[in-house]
Structures are given as C-alpha cells and as structure tokens.
Amino acid sequence: xxxxxxxxxxxxxxxxxxxxxxxxxxxxxLYSLNNKNHLAWYQQKPGxxxxxxxxxxxxxxxxxxxxxxGSGSGTDFTLTINSLQAEDVAVYYCHQYYNTPRTFGQGTxxxxx
Amino acid sequence: xxQLVQSGTEVKKPGESLKISCxxxxxxxxxxxxxxxxxxxxxxxxxxxxxxPGDSHTKYSPSFQGQxxxxxxxxxxxxxxxxxxxxASDTAMYYCARHFGGSYFSYFYIDVWGKGTTVTVxx
Numbered sequence: 001x002x003x004x005x006x007x008x009x010x011x012x013x014x015x016x017x018x019x020x021x022x023x024x025x026x027x028x029x030l031y032s033l034n035n036k037n038h039l040a041w042y043q044q045k046p047g048x049x050x051x052x053x054x055x056x057x058x059x060x061x062x063x064x065x066x067x068x069x070g071s072g073s074g075t076d077f078t079l080t081i082n083s084l085q086a087e088d089v090a091v092y093y094c095h096q097y098y099n100t101p102r103t104f105g106q107g108t109x110x111x112x113x
Numbered sequence: 114x115x116q117l118v119q120s121g122t123e124v125k126k127p128g129e130s131l132k133i134s135c136x137x138x139x140x141x142x143x144x145x146x147x148x149x150x151x152x153x154x155x156x157x158x159x160x161x162x163x164x165x166p167g168d169s170h171t172k173y174s175p176s177f178q179g180q181x182x183x184x185x186x187x188x189x190x191x192x193x194x195x196x197x198x199x200x201a202s203d204t205a206m207y208y209c210a211r212h213f214g215g216s217y218f219s220y221f222y223i224d225v226w227g228k229g230t231t232v233t234v235x236x
C-alpha cells in the first residue's frame with residue numbers, strides 16, 4: 001500500500017494569512033503513461049462529507065476559491081490556502097489514486113489563530 | 114445534478130447482519146466505479162473498496178477483504194455494503210463515493226460523496 005503522510009497534524013493560522021499543508025507519499029504517484037500526478041486534496045468540515053478541492057495535484061475543482069492551490073510532483077505535495085478565511089476551518093486530506101488500495105493521509109486540522 | 118443518496122442511521126447489536134445502500138442519480142450509474150470509505154469516530158478516512166456496477170467487478174482493500182461485501186444492482190442504480198456479523202469496532206460513518214472516470218478502465222479520484230450512513234454497533 002502507498003502510505004500518505006501529512007504534516008503538520010494540526011495548525012493554527014491567523015485570518016488573512018497563508019496556510020501550508022504538506023503530503024508525502026511512500027512511492028511516486030506520477031503515472032508515466034499520462035505524466036500526471038494521481039493526487040487529490042479534500043476538505044472536510046464537521047458533520048459533512050469530504051469535498052474535492054484539487055485533483056491531479058494542482059487542478060482546482062470548479063467552484064473552489066482560487067485562494068486554494070496545489071503543487072508538487074512525484075512524492076511531495078503541498079496544499080496552500082492564501083488569505084485564510086473563517087470558513088476554511090476544516091480537516092484537509094490528501095489522497096492517492098495511483099493504485100489500489102486507494103489511501104488517504106491522516107488529515108491536517110486547520111484552525112484560526 | 115449528480116447525487117449519491119445513502120440509507121439512514123443504523124443501530125445494531127454485535128453479531129447481527131447489516132446491508133446499507135447508496136443510490137446514484139444524475140449520471141450513468143453503470144459506468145462509474147462506486148466505492149465505500151469508512152470514518153471511525155474522530156478519525157480519518159479509510160478506503161474500503163469499490164465496485165463497477167456495469168459488471169459488478171470489485172476491488173477491496175486488504176484491510177477490509179473478507180470483512181465486508183460490496184455489491185450493486187444496476188437496475189436500480191444502487192450500491193451496497195454488507196456485513197454478516199457486526200462487531201463493535203464496525204461503529205463508524207460510512208460514505209459511498211463515486212470515482213471519476215466513466216469507464217471500466219478509468220477510475221480516478223473521488224469526485225462525488227454521499228452524505229454518509231452512521232452505523233452504531235453496541236450491546
């Protein structure tokens with residue numbers, strides 16, 4: 001199984017500041033046939049199912065604010081939230097869809113400082 | 114609008130059986146892999162397995178293989194997750210989730226989630 005490790009486990013950021021969440025996979029999720037990273041990011045607010053934010057490591061889903069961005073390749077990825085808003089308080093998960101079993105990172109809890 | 118509608122909250126005793134459901138609408142149910150994801154209380158997301166409704170081919174996580182059964186009835190656009198003998202450790206929220214792709218050989222990230230079914234197993 002591909003192990004996804006996120007850091008930090010939690011972080012507190014002031015409103016309007018930048019939040020950065022890292023995700024490392026135990027093996028590369030860059031698929032040679034399509035030259036794409038099979039890595040997604042999800043946001044989960046309390047009492048709600050996860051919501052897809054970013055696919056292919058850096059493609060923002062329609063309707064997702066542009067303050068959310070994804071970067072990275074191979075085994076190291078980053079979710080950046082610029083100009084943090086109160087509604088961004090949530091747990092964020094990275095997810096590899098390179099192979100089965102699919103796996104998720106352990107989650108990063110984002111709070112307001 | 115693409116939707117996955119899950120069955121309601123379940124409260125069961127250890128040793129009982131259970132089958133929960135997930136009905137898809139707004140898209141061609143046959144052609145998208147549907148998976149199940151477990152979230153234990155206060156914990157993270159665990160991918161359990163998935164099924165291609167078109168031919169009922171399944172893929173399981175080794176962690177859940179033999180513990181649950183995933184099935185589907187494409188005639189009513191519904192996927193199922195089943196237990197024959199529940200344990201207290203099965204207490205969790207279970208989400209069904211569509212895998213973006215649109216064909217047997219294309220199954221990528223989860224793009225649509227159901228709202229979840231809460232399963233509580235307690236004596």
